[in-house]
Amino acid sequence: MTNVEIPVPTGRPTRSVADILKEAKERDVKLLRLQFVDIHGMPKSMGIHVHQLEKALNNEIMLDGSSIAGFRTIETSDMFFYPDLSSFAVMPWLEGDRAVARVICDIYNPDGTPFDGCPRNNLKRVLKEAQKLGYTYNVGPELEFFLFKRNPDGTPSTETHDAAGYYDIGPDDLGEIVRGEIVDTLERLGFEMEADHHEVASGQHEIDFKYSDALSQADNVTTVKIITRQIAAKHGLHASFMPKPVFGVNGSGMHCNQSLAKVGGGNAFYDEKGDYQLSQTSMHFIGGLLKNIRGITAITNPLVNSYKRLVPGYEAPVYVAWSAANRSALLRVPAKRGNATRVELRSPDPAANPYMAFAAMLLAGLDGVKNKIEPPSPVTANIYKLSADERKVQNIPALPGSLYEAMEELKNSAVAKEALGEHIFHEYIKAKTIEWDAYRTDVTPWEIDRYMARY
Incomplete structure (x- = not known):
């Protein structure tokens, strides 16, 4: 089979089959x-010798698409792995006594066309729409994410690994050693790391890596x-990427800084002479996101x-507004300008499928x-402190x-x-409807605690 190329920008260098075969032999993979x-963003893999x-x-390697959530029915289940050669990497550990490599794949139909239910193929399709606009x-x-201790039987508990807070350091931040090993492992895989630190809640941590093209970043989120x-x-x-694993403390987000770059070079969001030094393109992008x-x-x-994360009181965004700095707004424009000009969407959480998000x-x-689409005026007030009537007046x-x-x-x-x-x-709506119905009909511990003795 021949690879049907979907040309999209990627920050990784290109690789050839010969290059990969040579590296695998040299490193005894x-x-x-x-x-x-x-479609839920769950990582899957097939191991081959x-x-x-x-x-x-x-x-030339096949998979059974009927066994994957949101893919194919049993009648049309034959599908093929199409590796993205630029993503080949030898993992910095052994599985048993075996050296292991991974390669990120798109899923294709038997006729050599991209499968439209593959989230990675779908993101490539959407990125081409941006390319058409330049x-x-x-x-x-x-x-x-949170680091939790495990119960004696190995199952996860909700007891956090430490009692540290925002930007705390060891010995209070017991996660420093774990985060350090995570960052070191990612760097050995070729990641350019920018920061890691303890977050607000006990046992909560954050890892940031270098700004890059969306396809590479979706791959990177999955790898991280x-x-x-x-x-x-x-x-x-x-390690839990659940948005709100512990009641009464901050939940975990996946704030997404984003910008458009001109294909010929330069940040399309920056205009030295514009309001807030933002271009009309960036203002319209903000308008589209808010709408x-x-x-x-x-x-x-x-x-x-x-x-349960998107509620007032825990720094998570709840209200649809934007600001040049105000962290109570859904959309924020960080202070740096020039090529660093970007818009930060603060609502996404780490459970999201990054390709789809x-x-x-x-x-x-x-x-x-x-x-x-013109955005409304930026909001400078702390939106959490506005009354419902004040928010209504300000739309x-x-x-x-x-x-x-x-x-x-x-x-x-x-x-x-x-x-x-x-x-x-359609597959996503079907799956999420089942999830909501399961939640809606469940009898929770909260209900038992509140009602059993009283009614």
Whole structure:
């Protein structure tokens, strides 16, 4: 089979089959993991022996698509791995006594066309829309997570690993050693790390890596999650990217800094003479995000639990507004300008499928660029302290308050449907409807504690 190329920008150097075969031999690789994600962003992989490596790199390895959430039915289940050769990497550890490599794959149909239910293929499709307008889409996600102790039987507990706070250091921050090993492992895989630190809540941490193109960053988010959980497990801990695992403390977000770069070079969001030194393109992008955010929130915040983070009182954004600095706003423009000019969307959480979330955010912003949607005036006041009447006067709506509300918005969003494509859109609605119904009909410990003795 021949590889059907979908040309999109990537920050990784190109690789050839010959290059990879040479490296695998030199580093004595015994096992290759073919990695991809389902529509929920769950990492999946198939392991093959090194003697199958050349076949895999030439797109000749098959998978059963009917066994993957949101992919194919049993009647049309044959599919193929198409490795992105630039993503080949030898992992900096052994599995048993075997050296292991991984390569990130797109999923293709038997006729050699990209499978439209593959989130990575779908993001490539959406990125080409930006290219047609003369832009590259760059993203800088900030991943937050908790480190929890494990119960004696090995299951995760909700007891945090430390009692440190924002920017604390050791010995209070017991996570320094774990974070340090995570960062070191990622750097050995070729990541350019920018920062890591303890977050606000006990046991909560953040890792940031270099701003880059959206496709590479979606791959990177997936890799960081895998590495973080593996390193945590090595230390007897559980790393959780659940948005709100502990009641009464801050939840975990995935703030997404984003910008458009001109294909010929230069940041399309920067204009030295514009208001706030922002270009009309950036203002329209902000306008598009604000207009469409309620319709894509079920993608950026995909769990029932996501909406227990999006409540006032814990620094999470709740209200649809923007600001040049104000951290109570949903959209914030950090102070740096020039090539660093960017817009930070603060609502996404780390449970989101990054391929789908980036596609949705991009098309929401491009809707503003194409249709010249002007944003409202920036909000400088602390929105959390405004009354409901004051927010109404200033036309500051709230984000959806539940997965059900977010799904109703998604169903009516033309941008969301375009961002996901027909296949993923319908499969995602089906899966999330099942999830909401399971939650809605469950009898929770809260209900037992509150009602059992009284009624």
